Amino acid sequence: MSAAELDYIKPELMACCGAREIRDGDLVIVGTGFPSVAANIAKYTHAPNARMMQESGVYDAQPKRPALSVGDPCLNPGAAFIGSLIDVMGMFLQGGKVDVGFLSGSQVDKYGNINTTVIGDYGNPKSRLPGSGGANPIGLLAKRVLIIALHDKRRLAERVDFITTPGYIDGPGARAKWGLPEDQGPEVIITNKAVLRFDKETKEAYLESYHPGNTVEEILENTPWDLKVAPDVHETPPPTAEELRAIREIIDPMRMITIYLKRGYV
Amino acid sequence: MSAAELDYIKPELMACCGAREIRDGDLVIVGTGFPSVAANIAKYTHAPNARMMQESGVYDAQPKRPALSVGDPCLNPGAAFIGSLIDVMGMFLQGGKVDVGFLSGSQVDKYGNINTTVIGDYGNPKSRLPGSGGANPIGLLAKRVLIIALHDKRRLAERVDFITTPGYIDGPGARAKWGLPEDQGPEVIITNKAVLRFDKETKEAYLESYHPGNTVEEILENTPWDLKVAPDVHETPPPTAEELRAIREIIDPMRMITIYLKRGYV
Amino acid sequence: MSKVMTMKEAIERFVHDGDFLFIGGYICRTPFAAIHEIIRQGKKDLTITRSNAADDFDMLIGAGLVKRFIATFLSLGVYGLGRCFRRSLEKGIPHKIELEEYTNLSLPMMLMAGALGMPFIPVKDMVGSDLLNVKSFMGEDKYKVIVNPFDGTPTLVVPALKPDVAIIHVQQADEHGNAQVWGIEGDCKWGANAAEKVIVTCERIVSREIIGKDPSRTIVPDFRVVAVVEEPFGAHPGYTPGFYDVDFMFGSLYQQASNTEEGFRAFLEEWVYGVEDRTAYIQHYIEKFGYAQFRGLWADFDYSYPVSYAY
């Protein structure tokens, strides 16, 4: 596997970064793509008791092909529980049972606020996006939120055009004003260049590690705010043989993850 | 059947009085005993499209024996819908879909208020009764409420010791104060001696008809309030051959209805 | 990661003095084996709740284990009134329980609110009744009347309930706790999911694969469950759809016994303290009433049509 190790693609590394945030026994609400791959890597490596659910109402699905949506047919046969949106979004998420939620967005800002609603003016949009879906409640109610983003000055923002899903809103204390637990919220932004982690005090994302092949300078140039750099900033550990084996042999033998290359995750 | 007609028992007459209050197409929430027999008489005679539900979560059950409780095993096989208490009490009843509810109680007063909680002082009861169960919401939220009671000065009351289930509370306008529709509430009290109907204006129960064998005088003597008598007071029409056939051949061939004789319904 | 254990172990480990218990069932799927084990272990100062309580709650009250009861109703139904319940409230025997009374609409809504992480829930019942005039241990938090912010009308709201432990009896569960039921549900799903921990007792333990053949039947997912106990006839003298009928003879026997304190104590001696578990209980039943009586309770065969979730 050592040759293959050198051979990984960025989306694989990003999925591994997500997987490493998941602890054994975590309940993870996943969508499709990255989140699903990441949660499964964790399950097949260090977190065998992690369990996944989809907002559509499915818990512990046993898909025989990668799900292409949270309502995908392959999520039905073999699941442990299939209920309704109310069951997953109400009973499990609003009920405080979900440990980890994955989110992505067209814009993500330094406080982890996410925009999936509109680019430009809401009433007169430059670009209209899908809207919240389950993102807003997942961002507010999951204990730890992992954000996936493309690393450029268009996707990362000092301040998003529209807060669809609050991260730390405008900084320390803002979540508490709304009765949200202070110890919940975004953990990391995993980009195609780096892992940004949120500072417990300032609630701002800082550079924790740069991916192999990327540099701190390049990352600072491509981040539209004055990105703080961790004193112990380091290279992101590449995927391990075990992680790559889980991806390639078990989770995604058809290599559907390669579609992220076309979407710019290089 | 003409000989049988002379032969009916009081509980059969009372069930027929209940049946006659049910209109074709009504949705009826029933318990066991009288309500169930009455609703079924209606279904097998003038109201073939009446439909029944039990508060336990069952709609359109097809019991092969008379149900002895609203959770009886015989209500399961063949029903059209089985859900939860929330489905029947919330979705159907609170949702405003139930036309008719049947209630009974240890005490019933002239405004149709019902006590199934306590005789005597609440904190220091002479006799503790089961409590509301589904009675309170059925009384408040079914469009028409039919009350079954024994006709004596202990069971009928000027004012119940405890309002478990409000009828018209303390008279005209009282339900509206709580946001309840003025045109809903108790329709009749069907006793073993008479049918008392509620006056649309005063909201007080008056004597509409006396059962064959009972007299107005006897009824007035056994009613603890100054019972008004309808100008056209008349004898309750006895069960028809068709009604008796439905009871005896279809609904209750084992004659379980006779247990009401032992309970004083004579 | 199997959570399968004996009833003794499940109750020892997960039910504590002073706990707030939701106990499922509605004549249908009453977790009677668990109730008996709680009595054997003498767990005390319990707060208990369910809509439409019956003989199981009466027995816990008679055994002196209940401090508080969030209630809608307690009756033995066709057998008559709950005698232990009455003795407690009328005469303080063995002690007077504290009672907070709601209805079969508001209490299930409060459990649903608890399960769904809602702080409170608006309901349309109870208004105009004396249920609003009596308040016990919940005090001013029994309910509130607020102004509907949309139309200005007065609106009753009741608080969410979050029991410490839920105990439910189901037809089948896997070893992790995925629990499946069919037929009358009562307030089982919401009550179980409102609780911090769930004890699942079941007629049969099945494989995870069987659960996955029909996942829409699951009402509690495994991650809510702390113990799985396989307990055939665990709901007797209540019933379980597809498994056995109500035992009217036995229900009536309890009613008659519980008519007096002495009778009630003798009943507990014989059927609870005198047997170590449900197996011994059924053994005693068969010895006393005969196998034919026991066999007579078994359900007929009347199977549904299978469905497929495939694509």
Next chain:
Amino acid sequence: MSKVMTMKEAIERFVHDGDFLFIGGYICRTPFAAIHEIIRQGKKDLTITRSNAADDFDMLIGAGLVKRFIATFLSLGVYGLGRCFRRSLEKGIPHKIELEEYTNLSLPMMLMAGALGMPFIPVKDMVGSDLLNVKSFMGEDKYKVIVNPFDGTPTLVVPALKPDVAIIHVQQADEHGNAQVWGIEGDCKWGANAAEKVIVTCERIVSREIIGKDPSRTIVPDFRVVAVVEEPFGAHPGYTPGFYDVDFMFGSLYQQASNTEEGFRAFLEEWVYGVEDRTAYIQHYIEKFGYAQFRGLWADFDYSYPVSYAY
């Protein structure tokens, strides 16, 4: 009292210009045959709602029939963004729809509140987001912030939704309308039961006896239903568990067509206006893409174990 009728009749009789429609589905069981018939009949000024909308909502918007949309999300998922939705909001083509935006927690809760006769319902989402800063046709009634009367904290409440008509596609129903589903439910049960009238379209009509063999599968009882339409492949290009898979080829075809106004209009001409009903649609599908492609969508066999409700 059969309510069985053709899709044409059901839509003619029960969907009117200006109606507020809940349309069920979640890729799973999308009532596409009904959507096409609504477009054929040109029902206009509609208000539409469901959590997680997709190609069916995009098509109604593109066809110019939607005035208002109570939304959480609209995307074609794996195929990309909803182009008609974007053209409407970005360029006013064919006109700009009015949008009221919630989330996949709050909107299902609002439908549940509607179904349960609740005036409003507290939710924990949306706070701190710009979703609270944009209000459209619901105005100040989009939500309210009240004081939790139990603990004094600010609490968001959202109003109950009560659509005029719900349209859902299910696996099976009887002629009276008792509708059964299994697999992913989305917000179908609550959305349907919140509506004044329900139109049930189904893969197969079964006897009342078959419904009664497994009544826990019923999500809508007959008395809520005004029309039952037997429409095999009624959810295509979506899927129905146990019946057929998603048609990715066709989903992609729609996405590509809808990239331009012209392409979208040509798609409607070919697949909606150009066929008179679902039978003609499937006929055209088979003629165009071949029976093998059609046959490839059919579901595998993988049946559940039967259960019994007997006693």
